[in-house]
Each structure stands twice: as C-alpha cells, then as structure tokens.
Amino acid sequence: MSAPHRPISALAEQVGQTVTLKGWVYNTRYGKGLAFVEVRDGSGIVQVVVSEEEVSAEAWRAAQDATQESALEVVGTVVEDKRQTGGVEVRATDVTLVSLAEPYPITPKEHGVEFLMDRRHLWLRSRRQWAIARVRNRIIMSIHAYFQEDGFIQMDAPILTGNAVEGTSTLFELDYFDEPAYLTQSGQLHGEAMAMAHGKIYTFGPTFRAEKSKTRRHLTEFWMIEPEMAFHDLAMNMEVAEGLLQRIVRDALADCADELEILERDTSALEASTATPYPRLSYSEAVELLTSEKTQEMLRAEEADRQREKAELEEERDANAARYGQAKKGEKRRIDARRIEIDKRLAQIEEDLRNLPRWMESAASFEWGADFGGSDETVLTRHFDRPIIVHRYPAAVKAFYMKRDPEDDRLALGMDVLAPEGYGEIIGGGERATDLEFLREQVEAHGLPESAFDWYFDLRRYGSVPHAGFGLGLERTISWVCGLQHLREAIPFPRLIGRLHP
Ligand code: 4AD
Numbered sequence: 231m232s233a234p235h236r237p238i239s240a241l242a243e244q245v246g247q248t249v250t251l252k253g254w255v256y257n258t259r260y261g262k263g264l265a266f267v268e269v270r271d272g273s274g275i276v277q278v279v280v281s282e283e284e285v286s287a288e289a290w291r292a293a294q295d296a297t298q299e300s301a302l303e304v305v306g307t308v309v310e311d312k313r314q315t316g317g318v319e320v321r322a323t324d325v326t327l328v329s330l331a332e333p334y335p336i337t338p339k340e341h342g343v344e345f346l347m348d349r350r351h352l353w354l355r356s357r358r359q360w361a362i363a364r365v366r367n368r369i370i371m372s373i374h375a376y377f378q379e380d381g382f383i384q385m386d387a388p389i390l391t392g393n394a395v396e397g398t399s400t401l402f403e404l405d406y407f408d409e410p411a412y413l414t415q416s417g418q419l420h421g422e423a424m425a426m427a428h429g430k431i432y433t434f435g436p437t438f439r440a441e442k443s444k445t446r447r448h449l450t451e452f453w454m455i456e457p458e459m460a461f462h463d464l465a466m467n468m469e470v471a472e473g474l475l476q477r478i479v480r481d482a483l484a485d486c487a488d489e490l491e492i493l494e495r496d497t498s499a500l501e502a503s504t505a506t507p508y509p510r511l512s513y514s515e516a517v518e519l520l521t522s523e524k525t526q527e528m529l530r531a532e533e534a535d536r537q538r539e540k541a542e543l544e545e546e547r548d549a550n551a552a553r554y555g556q557a558k559k560g561e562k563r564r565i566d567a568r569r570i571e572i573d574k575r576l577a578q579i580e581e582d583l584r585n586l587p588r589w590m591e592s593a594a595s596f597e598w599g600a601d602f603g604g605s606d607e608t609v610l611t612r613h614f615d616r617p618i619i620v621h622r623y624p625a626a627v628k629a630f631y632m633k634r635d636p637e638d639d640r641l642a643l644g645m646d647v648l649a650p651e652g653y654g655e656i657i658g659g660g661e662r663a664t665d666l667e668f669l670r671e672q673v674e675a676h677g678l679p680e681s682a683f684d685w686y687f688d689l690r691r692y693g694s695v696p697h698a699g700f701g702l703g704l705e706r707t708i709s710w711v712c713g714l715q716h717l718r719e720a721i722p723f724p725r726l727i728g729r730l731h732p
C-alpha cells in the first residue's frame with residue numbers, strides 16, 4: 231500500500247518518512263547504476279535518486295524510460311540534503327510511469343520567444359513561468375485583501391457594453407443583435423454607479439483595448455482593478471493607490487522570495503516601494519523636471535556608466551577567451567556560463583546606449599500640454615527609487631469624465647502612478663466630474679453619443695457627490711514586481727496583435 235500523496239513543497243517537514251509523489255519529469259541525469267530524476271508537481275521540484283540495486287527491475291526500467299515531461303509516481307524516503315533546492319531529496323523505493331511523454335519541444339537549451347509563445351500551453355510548466363504565475367496569484371490575493379479589509383465591496387462590471395470609456399480609437403466592436411456593442415475598456419462607469427449604492431467598491435475583471443501598437447507595455451486583453459469611492463477627492467484617491475502598491479510589494483517580498491529568486495529579481499530595488507509616501511508631482515512640476523538640466527545630467531552620467539561597464543565586460547570576456555584554450559573542464563564550464571551572462575548584459579547595455587540619446591532629446595524638447603510618452607515616463611521615474619504620482623494633467627490629454635481643477639481650468643484632476651525602473655504607468659485615475667451640464671458638454675466634445683451615456687448622467691441627477699477612483703493594470707504591476715521585459719509573460723495566455731493562439 232502506498233503512503234499518502236504529498237506535495238513536494240511539504241517534503242522538508244517529512245525527513246526520514248516514506249512518501250508518494252505524483253508529478254512530471256523536469257530533467258534527468260544518469261550515472262552508473264543511478265538515475266537522478268528531477269520531479270515537479272506544481273508545488274515544487276525535488277531530485278529523486280533511483281538506484282538500480284534498490285528498486286525492482288520494472289521501477290529501474292521506468293526511471294530509464296522517463297522522458298522529459300513524462301508523468302510518474304514515485305515512492306521513496308525523504309533524505310535531508312542541504313545542497314538540493316528545498317534542502318531534501320527522495321531515495322526511490324518504487325517508480326511507476328503514469329504516461330510516457332513524446333519528445334518534448336521545450337528543452338533546457340535557449341529558445342526564441344515566438345517559438346515559446348506558440349507553445350505557451352507547455353511553456354507554462356517551465357520554472358520561470360511557474361514563478362511568475364505564483365507571484366501573479368500572490369498579487370491578486372493581496373489586492374483583494376487590501377480592499378476587503380478596508381470595507382470595499384467587490385463588483386463585477388459588464389464585459390459587453392454599449393459605451394466607450396477611454397476614447398473610441400481602441401474599441402473592439404461587435405454586433406449585439408443588430409446593435410453596436412463593445413468589449414469593455416474599463417469598468418469605471420458602472421463602478422461609479424455601484425459606488426453610489428455601496429460607498430466603496432472595486433472591480434476586478436478583464437478589459438480590452440484594440441491597441442494597434444506593438445509595445446512591450448500593451449496587451450489587447452488585460453486585467454484591471456478599479457476602485458471607486460464616494461465622498462473621496464483626488465488626494466484621498468492617491469492615498470488609496472499608494473497603500474495598495476505598498477501592500478502588493480510588501481506581500482510579494484515576504485511570501486514570494488523563492489519565486490523572485492528564480493526570476494533573478496533584484497529585490498533591493500523593490501524594498502524602497504514598501505515605504506510611503508510616494509512622491510507626488512503635479513504635471514507641471516513633472517514637465518519642469520523632465521526638461522531640466524538635471525535630467526540631462528542624470529542621463530549623461532548614465533551613459534558614461536554604461537560605457538564604463540561595457541568596457542569592463544568586454545575586457546573580462548576577452549581575458550576569458552584567451553584563457554579558454556588551456557582551461558580545465560570545470561573552468562571551461564564556468565567561462566561558458568559567464569559568457570552567456572556577459573552577452574546578455576552587453577545586449578542590455580547596447581539597448582540603453584541606443585535609447586539614452588533619444589531619451590535626452592525627447593526630454594529636452596518636451597512641451598507643456600503634451601501627454602508623456604513611454605520614454606518620458608521612464609526618464610522621469612529615473613529620478614526616484616519608488617513609484618511617483620503625477621497629478622493635474624492638461625484636460626485635453628485626459629478622458630471626458632475628469633473633474634477640472636477649480637484653481638486652473640486647463641487642468642484635469644487626474645493622476646497616474648508611474649513605477650520605477652522604467653516600468654511606467656501602472657495606475658491611471660482621478661476625481662470625477664460631478665456636474666451634469668459639464669459632463670454633457672464633455673461627452674459631446676469627445677465625439678461620444680449622448681444617448682449611450684444617459685444612464686451615467688442619472689448618477690449626477692440623483693445625489694451627485696464628489697467621488698474618485700483609479701484603475702490598476704494587473705499585468706503591468708506583475709511585470710514590475712517580477713522584473714519582466716514584456717507584459718506577455720505576466721498573463722497565462724496573452725492576447726496581442728497577431729497573437730490569439732494558443
Ligand atoms: O489609464 P487607463 O486607460 O485608465 C482607465 O481605464 C480608467 N477608466 C481607470 C479608472 O479610473 N477607473 O488604464 C488604467 C491602467 C493603466 O494605468 C495600465 O496599468 C493599464 O490599465 N492598461 C493596460 N495594461 C495592459 N495593456 C494595455 N493595453 C493597457 N491599457 C491600460
């Protein structure tokens with residue numbers, strides 16, 4: 231009879247005991263009379279040692295046959311081994327194949343991103359993707375906890391809608407029984423209605439943008455969290471946003487240390503974001519900083535840093551190459567591994583060196599009134615070690631529903647939260663316009679059909695109050711916390727231009 235089946239993540243508490251594992255083969259190595267089978271079960275990975283002398287002929291055969299991603303069951307004893315991940319390994323007493331896998335397309339060697347994206351359904355099993363999915367899960371739970379503990383009610387906004395929220399250029403239109411309908415760009419307007427019923431609500435749902443641009447920051451389907459609060463102004467809105475990000479980063483650092491290590495995330499860069507307040511800059515202050523000599527100096531210094539690092543790395547690479555011929559086997563392996571690291575870093579440096587002059591130029595020539603581009607956001611946040619909140623944007627670059635600044639009618643009481651390390655805008659929001667006539671004018675000025683907004687105007691007819699809210703982009707937040715280059719890895723099955731499968 232087999233022992234109860236336990237997750238690999240719990241093995242460290244079962245040293246000396248007999249356990250049954252059920253999982254898949256991650257990797258195999260063979261020695262004389264020994265098979266080393268790395269088994270993953272979703273909760274973790276453990277090395278299983280199978281000795282020809284200690285198991286039946288069938289079990290030994292199974293260990294020999296077990297191709298990558300074959301499914302198997304192992305019975306064995308848990309043995310402490312500090313050198314192994316998780317601090318244990320399993321000495322098998324029995325191995326049974328559940329199913330033999332065909333040659334697996336994703337091997338431990340490097341693959342191109344498009345190759346991997348075409349096999350996303352399998353790629354999800356790889357260690358990095360596994361780690362990202364777990365951080366995503368942690369972040370989702372932190373978001374719910376943050377709002378639930380503060381009396382917010384979660385509400386589901388409709389996905390099929392009859393009105394645009396964020397402009398008409400990124401709508402997915404469909405035919406809804408002969409009436410035009412859209413996949414929602416944002417649950418905000420319906421969230422506002424719910425906030426008037428419950429005070430404080432948040433949506434947590436999929437949102438859609440027919441983004442024509444292929445950038446690393448845009449998905450066509452992404453998840454957004456949109457709190458909406460009655461009797462809240464812009465300053466209170468900023469506090470809610472800041473507290474949310476602080477909670478997310480704190481929880482991830484506390485609970486996802488292993489995952490962040492697998493992702494090689496520099497966690498010291500995240501530490502600063504656990505402390506508040508986050509700097510607040512008005513748009514005008516941000517423009518002043520962006521166009522300042524201080525910014526040019528910062529970028530010039532960065533360029534000099536990169537040049538210096540590049541020269542050092544190239545020198546190290548050449549020295550290693552010169553030594554390679556005479557090197558012993560172990561050292562050759564070290565040099566090869568270091569070579570991969572150096573090449574990766576050099577490619578990053580080359581990209582920075584291409585970007586920096588463009589950023590300097592774009593920053594210097596930025597004019598008040600324009601919206602910040604991705605590179606402007608990157609440059610601005612380079613001055614800070616944690617997210618910054620930029621507020622009071624020119625009304626012309628913001629959505630129709632924004633309240634105007636009573637001190638300056640050119641400005642909208644909007645805010646964006648920009649993440650550090652070049653991750654850019656992760657939150658957009660603001661205080662909502664409360665005046666019915668003003669909203670009507672804005673709907674018209676934005677070229678939106680008034681009839682589709684009549685229900686929304688009711689919120690201003692019946693008990694209109696100051697209120698505010700924002701939208702947090704889940705995948706952008708995950709990318710920042712995990713240190714990802716591209717949003718496509720932050721969601722199990724990304725939807726992008728040219729990517730609908732798998
Ligand atoms: O700034 P956005 O467009 O704001 C709204 O939709 C408001 N209605 C939110 C509100 O006030 N309730 O989008 C909010 C956030 C962005 O800051 C970004 O993080 C994310 O949603 N986002 C995207 N993420 C991935 N792919 C895209 N194409 C995104 N567009 C926006």
Ligand code: MG
Nearest residue numbers: 646655657658
């Ligand atoms: Mg925005």
